[in-house]
Structure formats: C-alpha cells, structure tokens
Amino acid sequence: MKVAEFQGIGTIRIEERPVPKPSPSEVIVRVMVCGICGTDQHIYHGKPGSASVVAPRVLGHELAGEISAVGEQVTSFAIGDRVTVDPNIYCGRCNHCRGGRMHLCDHLKAVGVTQDGGMAEYVTVPAANCFSLPAMLTFEQGAMMEPLGCCLHGIAQLDIKPGASAVVIGGGYIGLLMVQLLHLYGASPIVVSELDKSKHAIAVELGATCAYSPVDTDLMSVREEQASGGFDIVIECVGRAETMQTAIHMAGKGGQILLFGVADPSTDITVNPFEIFSKELQIKGSFINPHTHNAAIALVQQGKVDVTRTISHRFSLEELPDAMASYPSLRVTKGILHLT
Structure with a gap:
C-alpha cells in the first residue's frame, strides 16, 4: 500500500509499506477520504498535536472508509462495512478516565498522531473507535465527523x-x-x-x-x-x-x-x-471530542449541519507532499484527501 509518511519537520514522502493486519480487537480500514486538519499542519511544522508525535508517522485523524479485515474478537463490524473513525484512544485507568473526563487521559493515544493514521490506503483502528456510516452519507461527510465532534464538545462548554x-x-x-x-x-x-x-x-x-x-x-x-x-x-x-x-x-x-x-x-x-x-x-x-461522534452523525444525517459546503481543496495522496509544503499560500478553507 501507499502511505504519506511524515519523516520530520517539513518532510512528507510517499512510501510503500505492507498492508497491516489487525490484532484481535482491531479492524483494517481501507481509507476513502481523509481530512487535512490544522493540527496536521502544526505537526508538519514541528508543533505538537493532541499528543506528542514521533517521526516517522502517517498523519491523518479525520477519516472514513470501508472495513477490509477484522480481528478475531471483533463482532460489531464485518468486511465491507462503511465507517467513520473517532481517532482518540483512552487508557480507561487514569483518574481522568475514571472521573468521566477521558479526553484528558494521562495516556492519550490517537490514530494519526501517536500511531499511523488515515493518510494511507489502509489503516489499523480499534474496532471500538469505528462508527457505522449511514448509507445516505458520503465518505467526505464521514471524514468530517471528527472536526464536527470537536466543535460539539466546544459548544457544550x-x-x-x-x-x-x-x-x-x-x-x-x-x-x-x-x-x-x-x-x-x-x-x-x-x-x-x-x-x-x-x-x-x-x-x-x-x-x-x-x-x-x-x-x-x-x-x-x-x-x-x-x-x-x-x-x-x-x-x-x-x-x-x-x-x-x-x-x-x-x-x-x-x-x-x-x-x-x-x-x-x-x-x-x-x-x-x-x-x-x-x-x-x-x-x-476545549480539547478534542469525547464521545461526540454519534451526535455529529445525527446532525449531518438530519441535514442540520453541512460539513462539506466549505471544503475548498481536494488532493490525491501523491499531491499531498507538495500541498502540505505550500498549504498557507493555497488559501485552504478545508482540504481533504481522496484515496480512491
């Protein structure tokens, strides 16, 4: 598979890697669409994301796609299911998690930040972080559930x-x-x-x-x-x-x-x-998006929020290195990758 690998400040290169295999509780998502977040630009220029990033890393935490493989313990999804992904992975053990503020987790991990993300043809994701994407919604809409979820958490403050x-x-x-x-x-x-x-x-x-x-x-x-x-x-x-x-x-x-x-x-x-x-x-x-994915899906499905009206730029994976380098000059409102 092809991946856009962040190799250090100001450097992303297209590389080839083996398609990953899931652990018992994971799924493999064939990525259809991945958003480019302002945080990805911060990381690209050497600033932290929601957690520390260690290169080499495949970025991309706003993603949607089809499940191509499931771990042996996964019963909630099957091959071919359309999903949108909540990237944030909480430990469940620290005081913040146990106190109901899991987004402040002391051991926070995230797809596309601490582990490889959606700027690739395939990505490994915990099954627990996948949400079914209704048939009436597009993969572009599915990828935008993460930023909408962040906004929902902010508004709730x-x-x-x-x-x-x-x-x-x-x-x-x-x-x-x-x-x-x-x-x-x-x-x-x-x-x-x-x-x-x-x-x-x-x-x-x-x-x-x-x-x-x-x-x-x-x-x-x-x-x-x-x-x-x-x-x-x-x-x-x-x-x-x-x-x-x-x-x-x-x-x-x-x-x-x-x-x-x-x-x-x-x-x-x-x-x-x-x-x-x-x-x-x-x-x-306001920090990230604790448990807001279902609400985001509902609002978009009901036509209450339009998450694609302001997408201004669409790129292929091969175009990403140049796009990330010139991003500020492109006057992007929202950029996304199409991987099909």
Whole structure:
C-alpha cells in the first residue's frame, strides 16, 4: 500500500509499506477520504498535536472508509462495512478516565498522531473507535465527523440560550461549523470576524447575521452596533494572541468566551484581570471530542449541519507532499484527501 509518511519537520514522502493486519480487537480500514486538519499542519511544522508525535508517522485523524479485515474478537463490524473513525484512544485507568473526563487521559493515544493514521490506503483502528456510516452519507461527510465532534464538545462548554448574541472570530472551516451550531442553538445575532472577504457570503449562508473583516472594520464599533455593551458568547477559532485578546474585549457583562483555536505552545496573551472581574467573564478551553461522534452523525444525517459546503481543496495522496509544503499560500478553507 501507499502511505504519506511524515519523516520530520517539513518532510512528507510517499512510501510503500505492507498492508497491516489487525490484532484481535482491531479492524483494517481501507481509507476513502481523509481530512487535512490544522493540527496536521502544526505537526508538519514541528508543533505538537493532541499528543506528542514521533517521526516517522502517517498523519491523518479525520477519516472514513470501508472495513477490509477484522480481528478475531471483533463482532460489531464485518468486511465491507462503511465507517467513520473517532481517532482518540483512552487508557480507561487514569483518574481522568475514571472521573468521566477521558479526553484528558494521562495516556492519550490517537490514530494519526501517536500511531499511523488515515493518510494511507489502509489503516489499523480499534474496532471500538469505528462508527457505522449511514448509507445516505458520503465518505467526505464521514471524514468530517471528527472536526464536527470537536466543535460539539466546544459548544457544550457554553450555556447558550435562544437570543444570545454571539461573535465567531475566524471564519475558516471550524469557525463556519461553529456558526451553524450557534444558529441551531438559537443565538442571534451571530457575527463573524474573518480576514478573507470571500468567506463572508458563505458565513451568512450558513447562519451568520453578518460578517466583517477586522482589517477594514473596527470590531469594537461592530460590538456596539450588533450587541450594545458586548456579546454574550464569543468563540475564538484562530489561535493567535491578538485574536484571543480581542475575544475578551468583545465580550459583554456576564459573557462567555471559548478559546477554541489551537495556539502555538509558546504563545502568551495579555489579559486585564479587572476586565474579567468587572464583567464577570467566563473563559473556557476545549480539547478534542469525547464521545461526540454519534451526535455529529445525527446532525449531518438530519441535514442540520453541512460539513462539506466549505471544503475548498481536494488532493490525491501523491499531491499531498507538495500541498502540505505550500498549504498557507493555497488559501485552504478545508482540504481533504481522496484515496480512491
């Protein structure tokens, strides 16, 4: 089989390997579609993912495909079944797992991070991490259940009531999923701050009230125009110091702020404690996607969330090394690999 092997910072090469065989509790998935996550780019440039990455490694934690082999203990799936994969593997033994916060597992493993992932024609996955993909859904939709699941976990950190004013900072793929979820919760208005003006119309199409460029528009004036005194909900989906600091300023009294964008580990922000005190702000983080796959599947199956509208680039496996090297210049909203 062919794999795209991450061999160190800035290097991915197409290699050939034997097709793997499953252990008793595993399945082999013939990968049909694999998403390219911002985290894959972070890893490519030497930053950590959800856990440490040791090269050589096949990346890719957003994937869907068909089961081509099953381990002898696997009874829940059969060869030919269509599946979407939750990549995160928890130990079940540490205090976090036993306390119901398994996503904070002290021994977290993940397909495409600590073990080989979906940027390959075949991948080994624990059967417990596979979810049946309904026949009405495509493999592209199936691969996008992981990022949607992450957004669902993030949204669950907030107490969103119908009519709550909201602003999403960053209108990329994740930001536009957040817009759709806020719309489902009944938030109004929903404002998007996004540099790329080509995304503004899509944001409105997917549920935003309006979208602005922070370069051309004073966001503080937008705050007063759309949510006098500040927004009830602020979701930051960029991960840069300046946008996280803006998120705090955009919040109104009693506001809830979700710092969802993945920042460089060396990034620090300047926070005014008096602003947090005087506005009684809640600032929260969100890490991966504990047990959200079924909910993600249901929302897409019901047509409540569109996970493919903002896929902007599709690549073959052979195109991946060049694509990863030039990714920032391609202006990708969401990129995916097709392996068939």
